[in-house]
Amino acid sequence: MAASAEAQQQPPVVVVDDLHVKYQVYASGKSAGDAGIRGLLKRGARGLQEVHALKGVSFVAHKNESIGIIGSNGSGKSTLLRAITGLTPPSSGAVYASSRPNLLGVGAALINDVSGNDNITLGCLALGYSRDEIEELRPKIIEFSELQEFIDFPMRTYSSGMSARLKFAIAASKQHDILIVDEALAVGDAKFRARSEARIREIRENAGTVFLVSHSMKSIRDTCNRSIWIEKGVLRLDGPTADVVKAYEASRK
Numbered sequence: 001m002a003a004s005a006e007a008q009q010q011p012p013v014v015v016v017d018d019l020h021v022k023y024q025v026y027a028s029g030k031s032a033g034d035a036g037i038r039g040l041l042k043r044g045a046r047g048l049q050e051v052h053a054l055k056g057v058s059f060v061a062h063k064n065e066s067i068g069i070i071g072s073n074g075s076g077k078s079t080l081l082r083a084i085t086g087l088t089p090p091s092s093g094a095v096y097a098s099s100r101p102n103l104l105g106v107g108a109a110l111i112n113d114v115s116g117n118d119n120i121t122l123g124c125l126a127l128g129y130s131r132d133e134i135e136e137l138r139p140k141i142i143e144f145s146e147l148q149e150f151i152d153f154p155m156r157t158y159s160s161g162m163s164a165r166l167k168f169a170i171a172a173s174k175q176h177d178i179l180i181v182d183e184a185l186a187v188g189d190a191k192f193r194a195r196s197e198a199r200i201r202e203i204r205e206n207a208g209t210v211f212l213v214s215h216s217m218k219s220i221r222d223t224c225n226r227s228i229w230i231e232k233g234v235l236r237l238d239g240p241t242a243d244v245v246k247a248y249e250a251s252r253k
């Protein structure tokens with residue numbers, strides 16, 4: 001099923017063309033990246049096995065679309081997102097993007113032992129803001145995170161929901177052309193979730209394209225106008241969210 005005619009009039013921003021991703025895994029279950037495992041097993045490793053995580057996925061994403069990626073555990077959703085951002089190389093096929101897709105998250109740049117406020121500086125520097133831009137954005141980020149009373153405390157004193165809110169507030173301060181969100185909305189309380197969904201809609205309205213992986217069909221329905229259902233590495237259905245979610249839910253009964 002094709003995406004809506006209205007969306008197709010917009011220019012394409014991401015083209016996924018017959019994408020295959022294969023992982024090499026040891027038969028023992030360890031990833032091939034675990035060097036030395038062979039030496040630890042006296043009778044020797046039982047050789048490499050291949051996990052064919054994506055099997056020829058193709059679609060075109062247009063400007064202004066917000067695309068939900070759904071499917072059961074291990075179906076290949078995160079692999080697809082990582083391939084779009086360039087973190088995971090295709091074993092064949094290709095991903096073309098009109099600008100660099102950003103994975104929502106500044107987690108790697110943040111430090112637990114410094115305050116929320118100093119982490120705003122670190123996260124914003126990682127996103128490429130100048131010092132002046134950071135000072136202009138700081139009050140908005142603090143307000144969005146709702147951490148006013150805690151902003152001078154070290155981040156290690158935050159609950160996981162609080163640090164997730166700070167990370168989301170920093171990352172969402174930027175207008176991304178292509179924004180990729182992996183389950184980010186599953187964190188935080190209902191009120192914060194509603195506000196982060198609203199911010200994603202805003203990013204989309206300002207000409208961004210959003211990909212959202214989530215197991216929450218409510219988040220997908222509230223945020224995405226189009227959805228792609230992946231099952232066992234194969235694209236099962238692509239179309240308006242209402243239709244795709246309905247078919248996915250029916251298959252799980």
Ligand SMILES: Nc1ncnc2c1ncn2[C@@H]1O[C@H](COP(=O)(O)OP(=O)(O)OP(=O)(O)O)[C@@H](O)[C@H]1O
Nearest residue numbers: 023025031051053072073074075076077078079080
């Ligand atoms: N780094 C890796 N090394 C080996 N196999 C991997 C790796 N990452 C994912 N896989 C395998 O690829 C397949 C797809 O995994 P992926 O994480 O993309 O699924 P998912 O749909 O995001 O799952 P979930 O909903 O559980 O998060 C699974 O069989 C998984 O075991």
